[in-house]
Each structure stands twice: as structure tokens, then as C-alpha cells.
Amino acid sequence: MSATETISTIEGAGAAFAHQSLRFTLLMREIEDRIERKLYRQGKILGGVYVGRGQEAISVGATLMAEPGDMLYPSHRDMAAFLVRGVSPGRIFAQYMGRAAGLTRGRDGNMHMGDMNLRIGAIISALAATVPVAAGSALAMKYLGMPNVTICWFGEGSTSLGHWHEGMNFASVQKLPVVWICNNNQYAYSTPMSAQMACVNVADRGAAYGIPAEIVDGNDVFAVSAAAKRAIDHARAGNGPYLLECKTFRMTGHSAHDNADYVPPALFDEWSKLDPITRLESRMIAEKWASREEIDGIHAAIVKEVDEAVQWAENCPFPDPATLLEDVYESE
Amino acid sequence: MSATETISTIEGAGAAFAHQSLRFTLLMREIEDRIERKLYRQGKILGGVYVGRGQEAISVGATLMAEPGDMLYPSHRDMAAFLVRGVSPGRIFAQYMGRAAGLTRGRDGNMHMGDMNLRIGAIISALAATVPVAAGSALAMKYLGMPNVTICWFGEGSTSLGHWHEGMNFASVQKLPVVWICNNNQYAYSTPMSAQMACVNVADRGAAYGIPAEIVDGNDVFAVSAAAKRAIDHARAGNGPYLLECKTFRMTGHSAHDNADYVPPALFDEWSKLDPITRLESRMIAEKWASREEIDGIHAAIVKEVDEAVQWAENCPFPDPATLLEDVYESE
Amino acid sequence: MVATYIEAIRQGLWEEMERDPNVFLIGEDIGVYGGAFKVTAGFHEKFGDRRVVDTPISEAAIAGAAIGASLMGLRPVAEMQFADFITCAFDQIVNFAAKCRYRWGAAVPIVIRAPSGGGVHGGPFHSQNPEMWFVRTPGLKVVAPATAYDAKGLIKSAIRDNDPVLFFEHKGLYRRIKEELPAEEYCVPIGKARVAREGRDLSIITYGAMVWTALSAAEQLAAEGIEAEVIDLRTLLPLDREAVCSSVKKTSKALLLHEDTRTGGMAGELAVTITESVFDYLDGPVVRVTAPDTPVPFSQTLEEAFLPNAGHVVEKARWLHRY
Amino acid sequence: MVATYIEAIRQGLWEEMERDPNVFLIGEDIGVYGGAFKVTAGFHEKFGDRRVVDTPISEAAIAGAAIGASLMGLRPVAEMQFADFITCAFDQIVNFAAKCRYRWGAAVPIVIRAPSGGGVHGGPFHSQNPEMWFVRTPGLKVVAPATAYDAKGLIKSAIRDNDPVLFFEHKGLYRRIKEELPAEEYCVPIGKARVAREGRDLSIITYGAMVWTALSAAEQLAAEGIEAEVIDLRTLLPLDREAVCSSVKKTSKALLLHEDTRTGGMAGELAVTITESVFDYLDGPVVRVTAPDTPVPFSQTLEEAFLPNAGHVVEKARWLHRY
Numbered sequence A, B: 001m002s003a004t005e006t007i008s009t010i011e012g013a014g015a016a017f018a019h020q021s022l023r024f025t026l027l028m029r030e031i032e033d034r035i036e037r038k039l040y041r042q043g044k045i046l047g048g049v050y051v052g053r054g055q056e057a058i059s060v061g062a063t064l065m066a067e068p069g070d071m072l073y074p075s076h077r078d079m080a081a082f083l084v085r086g087v088s089p090g091r092i093f094a095q096y097m098g099r100a101a102g103l104t105r106g107r108d109g110n111m112h113m114g115d116m117n118l119r120i121g122a123i124i125s126a127l128a129a130t131v132p133v134a135a136g137s138a139l140a141m142k143y144l145g146m147p148n149v150t151i152c153w154f155g156e157g158s159t160s161l162g163h164w165h166e167g168m169n170f171a172s173v174q175k176l177p178v179v180w181i182c183n184n185n186q187y188a189y190s191t192p193m194s195a196q197m198a199c200v201n202v203a204d205r206g207a208a209y210g211i212p213a214e215i216v217d218g219n220d221v222f223a224v225s226a227a228a229k230r231a232i233d234h235a236r237a238g239n240g241p242y243l244l245e246c247k248t249f250r251m252t253g254h255s256a257h258d259n260a261d262y263v264p265p266a267l268f269d270e271w272s273k274l275d276p277i278t279r280l281e282s283r284m285i286a287e288k289w290a291s292r293e294e295i296d297g298i299h300a301a302i303v304k305e306v307d308e309a310v311q312w313a314e315n316c317p318f319p320d321p322a323t324l325l326e327d328v329y330e331s332e
Numbered sequence C, D: 001m002v003a004t005y006i007e008a009i010r011q012g013l014w015e016e017m018e019r020d021p022n023v024f025l026i027g028e029d030i031g032v033y034g035g036a037f038k039v040t041a042g043f044h045e046k047f048g049d050r051r052v053v054d055t056p057i058s059e060a061a062i063a064g065a066a067i068g069a070s071l072m073g074l075r076p077v078a079e080m081q082f083a084d085f086i087t088c089a090f091d092q093i094v095n096f097a098a099k100c101r102y103r104w105g106a107a108v109p110i111v112i113r114a115p116s117g118g119g120v121h122g123g124p125f126h127s128q129n130p131e132m133w134f135v136r137t138p139g140l141k142v143v144a145p146a147t148a149y150d151a152k153g154l155i156k157s158a159i160r161d162n163d164p165v166l167f168f169e170h171k172g173l174y175r176r177i178k179e180e181l182p183a184e185e186y187c188v189p190i191g192k193a194r195v196a197r198e199g200r201d202l203s204i205i206t207y208g209a210m211v212w213t214a215l216s217a218a219e220q221l222a223a224e225g226i227e228a229e230v231i232d233l234r235t236l237l238p239l240d241r242e243a244v245c246s247s248v249k250k251t252s253k254a255l256l257l258h259e260d261t262r263t264g265g266m267a268g269e270l271a272v273t274i275t276e277s278v279f280d281y282l283d284g285p286v287v288r289v290t291a292p293d294t295p296v297p298f299s300q301t302l303e304e305a306f307l308p309n310a311g312h313v314v315e316k317a318r319w320l321h322r323y
């Protein structure tokens, strides 16, 4: 059990994986940019907007390592988990615009979405509340003899909550097949790590639960996927939970209305050099898995795909008020 | 920061300290024996009875190291904290019997008692709820520039609760003058350590909060007091919280109606050899701080004191029902 | 066979566990120990670790794990050692479980069993009646049986229900009441009140342990020629408004009774339901008998003064009858 | 000077912090950032780290620390970033804070500020009205101002109160309303309702943002010759039963209005208070206009259908007036 070594291997690498990763990191980036920088400012988005700019490698790298039957509980900055599982960009825009075609049919907004057919659970706002819930899904997998694991993401700030502690402890005592992934983007709203906890790494908390914990370069999709694979294998083999702390940085304000003036600008500069998409592309070119032109073509295709998705969503109707009272309980 | 060494020094030792310790450990033992083994069976006690038999050295050793201005939050097995602070045995019996002379005037029972004049806070039933509250009292001490610390006790099972985690983390981030004392008696109701957490020691959790943690022989009042002194000094000097894990054993069932048949009998045998009072007495005799006869005399005096206290309490009236509605809010 | 209230709950749990392999129990000290009140004594022996899951002291994790397991198709029955500790699992219940179906169509078929109620010198934290924290939360169902028959029939229905159900079992009734239960299997539907005693002069509407208080008051009143109808709500959410209103239509007078404290208690919801729907039938004020607005006191003299009793009900009923 | 509702709260906090060195603020992102709604913007600069305590994301620790500090004589004002997250601090509030004085005579003079209410497309977790979880808990006080004047006067009283006060500030009002505030210092007493508009034909009893809905409905009704009296409760616990009853005595008709969902809402407590005390004055059913029993939906079409509006009130009031 090591809580300190940084891991960046080339396991899981290869052209196919790189291409997949590029598609989903780019798609997430483009959708979120569109939402935060365009649609939100145009007043077309309802409610708050929280994006994962700079953190895309984490949800992409880990979800690509999961089996379709594995249960995912993404945080509010892990949109790619939905994309990898096949949710169309159009439905995501519809979700953010409060349309009936959104995953929650206008009942909830932004990343508060899920679909049990896709084995993705919807967060509630209260941070870390999914941690015990994810433990419960993992318990069900063990109970039912399913060959599956549950993956649950959360920010470093969310580890301060009691729910987080109770879920971590319970899962470990019960040796449940669950992989915990911390998106350590170093801020929780305006609160830096140092005002959030008095340990240096979230991984330092693994020992409190007897859970193996690794620190991962969260801006390297190869590192993330390799670590995720190790963690998933560990959990799937019946060895209990595994904690990955993916170090990254929140390259925006907390939400679309926050200009992050409390973050030292140098940090943005520093981390922009570590952008996961740029790094992935450089690697692809270096490994000759793709040419610059090819990559430019992929960018253009994604822009077009997203253009169409926005248009589709804008044409979707708002929910019919007549449905307001439906589905509070199971209908007869 | 070491979470692994067992400490048993002779700091704090000396005849005076030993005599004080003997008085309070014996008094606690005698009061609780009387409650659990006699009054409860006679139907004179209301509600549940939880005793600290075998664990007396912890509340005695730590409270004797505290200044009168230090704030205490004892757990349900730390009766001696009250005795050291001068609460009379009679009032404690009155508390357990639901009499008006109890510390809560019959509004609450057993160890759910406190008195801000004595700087002792009353637990609520929900375990670990005092942990954030204790952090708040320590915050006030820092805020007000008081030269004091807060001491908060809890069982190892209570560390599973979210409140515990939130309080530990908050106190450490804020560097508050608080000493956490875990009475690790190895069971939480019927649940052994191994089903409570997947780490070996509660002290292993200190690192998750950047809190120095020590394992202490909880059945040795000298070891407890020495460790408590270190911890209190550390906190009082402004270095933040300190965690002591006092290893001990619950020499009874969880409560008076629990026969503990889920505990392997060998454990009781083993731990009865480590009885803190027997050990203290042997040491006193060996160090020539007291003779056997003197100690027998102390026993007899305490029995008499407790006899009288029981009688006093039995003669106390029950609360007047006319007071039922008082003190829900401040009266004008 | 004659069964106590607690035995009835045990039977209901046992039968459902035998019937459906996806039903399992989760809670503190419920395994080898059999639970603080011994409701699950013998279950671990029969069903093993897998289906009787002993947990650390973590109410939020218990509720959360139940939710997560239910999303995967299981049917968890979680035990709170005392209903009072449900406050530690509050966010999971009122924000997670209650809203899943509405938000994203996910069913959360969990049951949370919570031993509630006073009269056992339990003091402020082992005697509370927490039902109203949940009755006001859309998406939950809240059940509070008064009889052994209903306790068994409702726990079975709760387990089969596809929505989250809070099951408040009154610890004061556990061993106090018993009755003959049918040999054949039965369920009691959630959402249906019961006429516990027919009467024409006034309606006493209540639930839980207070049903017995109401019945004993009704006996005394009958001796004076006042025939009280006693409505046992059985389910608090969804509330059987029809049963409430039809009784009041008949008697024209309503006395609302609960062990819970006064302000914000169930009496309010009943009163507004009555005035909204059958105001014209009313022949006197809607009144309530409840515990006063204090924490539940520990000592016997105080708790006795705190708990509503048949005497209070009789007195109020007489007054209302004369009105 | 003219002040918005949010500015009024800021002023109240500021004045109390200047007045009493034992008053301090505690919450998430309230320091340099100034809070999610910027209620505390500028406070950190003025009062520093010591008196504006930024915390980890730990609502239970925030509430617990406030309690522990208050036991030592301080006067903490805790902020929940959204009222919805108060569920994470629930045990501390309803079991610890609410019961200390009753149990062992310890005063817990804390204030918990909680931005509540809908109409801002906040969805199920940023729009709730959690007041009834607390109104039913003896030992707490619950305040819900509707005007800038009251917001300032009540936050000051809350801070000076020697019992735990839940302060529900309606986030939809923050920047929507403004009014001239007195230059001189003032407090508004906790526990006193206010006649927001005099009228003789019926009483609309409400609180929070719905006071404005009631007033706008009253305008429309006045145009039809119906004079509605609007009672702004201001404090929900302790409830000003006298003000409620004396209005109903005058008008003989009561319409209860709240933004909170229907079942188990404040309307129930008001209805039973009215029927218990002034039944003979009633000249029509006590009725309610409320949000329906669902989670608060996100999308505008749904939320609009969800929230009670002046049209609903007018319609119900007309019906009641005709009755």
C-alpha cells in the first residue's frame, strides 16, 4: 500500500485507445466550452454550470477501463463518463437547457443526471452523498455474484464530508468491489487544499481505511487509465476498494459565474502547460498514431457534431407542466 | 508523528498522584458496580446503564492532567471526569434514578449529563456528535485567547461516524487546542474492531488529519496521564489537536441488559489480569506509596461514601411534573 | 398463533426473506447479536452474513448503502438502532432516496425500520417520534402500525413497495400487545387507514401506540354514552384522506391525537385536510391531544406528564361532545 | 438609505459584529470569497480570519462547532451555502442544539443562516423550503423574513437571542426587493407576526416570499371589492398564534399560503391553531394554497407550475369569499 508514488506508465496505451481518448476528451471539452462560454452567457442554460476543463482525462481514462456492467457514479466534473457510455451530446445539452429530452426530463439540471440502463447513477447536490450509495451498489454486486465493480468520483473537497468517511470505511470493512477516484483539482469552490485538510495528499487518507491508495497524474490519460485498470482489477478480484487520487487543476472558476480571482494566476499558467488534451495529441503525433492534420480533422468533426447537438437540443420542447405531478411515486 | 509506539512512562507518577488516581478509579468502579449490579437489578435505575468497568484509568488519568478551565466532553464510559471535577456521588446516583437532584434534573439519564460551571459538556446519544462540538469549544478558547484546551473522549466504534471525521478534520485544519481520546475497548455494542474498521489501530487514522497520534496502555493510569500531559501540552502550546488511542477492554456487556456472550471468554480472562485498579495498587505497594492495609482502608471508606450517596439519592424527590414545560427556551 | 407486535415484525421479515432472495437486512448489531431489541434474533443463523449485514456505526452509510443496493435491484431493509439516530442518515433519506424516482426515474425500494416512541424511560434520544420529518418530504412513504396484525402486514407491503418506506415501529408496543395472526400469508396495503372502533359521536384520529390510548378512552366514553369512532391511520404518507373525511362526515367532530409533540405534528395535516374537505359537516372545533412542545423527558414523573393518556382524551372528547 | 433584502442582512450582521466582539461568522467560502451569494463580501477584510471562519465542506462540523463555541459564550452565525445542505447538519441541530437547555441548562445561542426557496431554476437541491423540519422540533426558533426591514431587524434579534435560531432567508428575494431602512438602529422581535395589509373579508396567512404573492393577490382582489388581510408570520416558531387568531376573528375566513410543499407544511399548524381557538368565528373552510407534493423541479415550465402564484391565491380567495 503506497500513498506516495506518482505513476505514469504506458499500460493501456496504443493507437486505438489514444483515438478513443481523444474523441471523448475533446467532445467533453467542446460541449462544456459551448455550455459555459456561449449558451450560458446567452441565457440558454438554466441553473448553475460546473465544468471539468483540464480534468477530462480522469473521467475518460477511467471509464474507458470499465466494463459496460460496471456501475459509475461520476461527480459534477466527469461528463465524459456519460459520453463514453453513449449518451448523445444533444441529450446533454437538453439536460442543461431544462428540456424534456434531457436525462432527467427537466426535473433536474446539469450533471445531476443518471440512467440505470447505462449503469450511471445521478449525484445529488450534497457532496459525497454518492460515496455510501456507491458502496451499496458494490455490495449488491458482491451479493448477486456479479463480476462487476463500482467506480465513484469525487473532488478533494468532498472528502471533508461525513458521508465520504462513512462510505469509505463501510466499503473497506465489507471488502466491496469499488474504485474511489478523487479529482484533486486543488480547489473546492474558493477553498484551497490547505484550508480543506491538514494532510498533504488525499491518498494519505487511504491508510485510515486500510485501502490501497495511489497518486496519479490526472492530466495524463495514459496514467489515469493504467492506474484505473490496476484499481479495477484489484476490486474485481475481490480484494476490496482502491483509492486513486488524480492530481489535476480546475482551469475555470467553480461555476460559470465565478471568475476565480482567488486563484493565483501563476497556477493557471503552470497547469495550462499540462493540458491533458494537448499532451495526448503530442503523444499521438510522437507515436505516429495520428498526424496533426488528422487531429485537426477530428477537432472539426467534433465542432460540427456539437453544433448539431446544440441545434437539436434548442429545438426540443420544455417539459409539459401537466407532467409535474408524475413519478413522485411508482404509478399503478 | 508516530502511530505505533506504546508508551508507559512514569511521568506524572508519585504518591500524591497515585492516591488521587486510586480514589477516583475506585470511586467510579464502586458507583458503577452499585448501579449496574445492584440498583439496576432492583429496578431503581431508569433507562439504560453503560459502565466503564476496566476503563477507569482513562478518564481518571486524563482528567487529573487537565486544568480546571479546560473543557471536558466525556463519553458514556468516563464517569470519573465528573468525580474529579467534584460532582458528588449522590448527585450521580440521583441522575441515574431520574431524581430532581441529578445533573439534568430528571430530564435526561445516566451519563448524559454536563455542567458548564464545571466545564463539562453533556453528550447526546448520537455517538461522536460531541466531536465537532468539542472542536467548537476549542475554537472559542483560541478566539478568546484562553490558555485552555478541550478534551473529548469517544469509543473506537464512534470513529465510524461522519461527525467524528468532520470534527477531526475541522479541528486540525483550524489548529485548535483539542485532545482527542479514544477509549478503544475493542467492542462497540456487539461489534468487534475488525467489523468496525479495516485499519489496525484508531491511531492509524491520525495521519488522515495530520494529527499526531499515540497508542497508550489505557489500563495503566500512569501511562494515560503521561500521554495526556504530552497531548495537553502540545495542544495548549498552540500546535493543534492530538489523538490518544487508549487500548483497553470493556469488562462488561455493552449495557446492563447485555450478557456479552458474543465476546470470547478468554478475552475477559486475559484483560482481567490487566485491571487498572489492581495494577495501580500493586504499584503503590511496590513503590511504598501505600500499604495493603491503607488501601483496604481506602476501599472501605469508599464503600461507605457510596452507601451514603445511594441513600441520599434514594431520598431525593422525583422532578415535579409542574416543571415539565420549563426551560425549553430561555425564560424572560 | 398468538404473536406480539415484535414477533409479528419478525415474522414479516422472515417470510419476505424466504420469499425473495433479493431481500436483505442491514444495520448495527443485527447479526449474531440479533439487534438491540432482538427483532432479528435468529436471522443470522438462518440467512448468514450475506443477507444479514452487520455494519460499523454509520447511519448515513447504512441508508446510503441501502439506496445503492436497491438501485441494483436488491430490496434492503435497514435498521436504525433507535429511530432517534435517523437524524444521522437524514440527507440520504430526504435528499437521495426521496427524490431519485422523480429526478431520473430510478426506483429506490428500501425500507428503513426505526423503533420510535416513548413510555420506556428512554429519555430525549431513545423516545422520539420522528415521523413528521418525513411526512413532509414528498417521495417517501411513512408507515406506523399500531397492531401486531398490521405490523406484520405492513412490513411485508413495505418490503414489496417500489418506493422508499419509513417503518416506525413503536418500541413501547413491542411486547405490550399480542393477538392471533392468520395462519395464511397476508399483506396490509400501504395508504389505507382502518376503523379501529366504530362510533357515531366523534372521531378520534390517531396512529401508533396512541390507537390503544384512543380505544381505552373510547371505552370510558361509551360508559357515559358517548360513542367515539377511532381511526387508526396506519400509514401517514400517503395519507388516507378519504378515510379521515368519511369518518368526520359521519360524526361531525374530530379529535386528533398523537404521541408526537404538538407544534408541527400530524394533527395539523389532519386538521387542514378536514377543514378543506368536510368543513360543512363539522359541528365543533377540530381539536388535538398531543405531547407538549418539549424534548421527551427521562424521569417517570415528567414522562408521565408528557405523554398523552386516555384521561386527557376522555376529557377533551367530553368537551367536544358537549360542544 | 434604500437597501435590498440581501443588503439588509449584511447590515444586520455587520452591525452586530461591530457591537459584540463575541459574534463571529462560520461557513464555507464566506471569507475572502464573501459567500456563494456574497452576503459576507467585505467582512473578511474588515474582521479578519478570526471572526470570519472559512471551513472545510462539513456542514455537521459547522453546526457542531457553532454549538461548541456558543457553549463557551460566543455567538456564532453559521452559514449553510444553500438551505438544502442543512440536512447534513441535521443531527447537530435537532438533537444537540435544540435540547441542551432543556436537558442540562446549557444555552446554545447560535444562528444558522440558510438561503432557501425557489424561483431561481435551482432544481431539487437549491430551492427547498426546509422550515418544517425545524418547526416541529421544540427548542429551536425559526425565522423567515419577507422584507428587507424585517430581514435586518430579525437577524439582529436572532444573534442576540439566547436560543438556537434558524434563519431562513429567501434567496429569490435577495435582490428582488428593496426598501428604505431607518438610519437608527432597530431590532424586530422574534415571535411577532405583522399585518402586512389590513382587510376585512378574509385573512391570507403566509410568510417569506409568499408575502409578496399574497400582497399582489390582495391588490387584484381589492379591485374586485374583496379586502384581504395579509398576515406575515415572520417567525414560524414560536408561532404568533394570537396574531393569526385575531385576524381570523376579524375576517372569519382563512386562506393559508406557503411556497413549501403541501403535506406537512405550515398550513397544517395554522389550520389546527385556528380551528382549536377561533372555530366559532369561522365562516367558511380553512383552505390552503401551496406547492404540490413533489421535489422542486428544475425546468422553468415545471417550476412555474410548481410555485404558488397570485393567480392561484386570487382564485381560491374568490371562492372562499363567495362561500
Ligand SMILES: Cc1ncc(C[n+]2csc(CCOP(=O)(O)OP(=O)(O)O)c2C)c(N)n1
Pocket: A077, A125, A126, A127, A154, A155, A156, A157, A158, A159, A161, A183, A185, A186, A187, A188, A189, A250, D028, D057, D059, D081, D085, D088
Ligand atoms: C454538502 C454540500 N455542501 C456544499 C455544497 C456546495 N458546493 C458545491 S461544489 C462545492 C465544491 C466542491 O469541491 P470539490 O469536492 O473539491 O469538487 P470540485 O468542485 O473541485 O470538483 C461546494 C462547496 C454542496 N454541493 N454540498
Ligand SMILES: Cc1ncc(C[n+]2csc(CCOP(=O)(O)OP(=O)(O)O)c2C)c(N)n1
Pocket: B077, B125, B126, B127, B154, B155, B156, B157, B158, B159, B161, B183, B185, B186, B187, B188, B189, B250, C028, C057, C059, C081, C085, C088
Ligand atoms: C449514531 C448512533 N448510532 C447508534 C447508537 C447506539 N449505540 C450506543 S453505544 C454504541 C456502541 C458504541 O461503541 P464505541 O464507540 O466503541 O463506545 P463503547 O460503548 O465501546 O465505549 C451504539 C452502537 C448511538 N448511540 N448513536
Ligand SMILES: [Mg+2]
Pocket: A155, A156, A157, A183, A184, A185, A186, A187, A188, A189
Ligand atoms: Mg476540488
Ligand SMILES: [Mg+2]
Pocket: B155, B156, B157, B183, B184, B185, B186, B187, B188, B189
Ligand atoms: Mg468500544
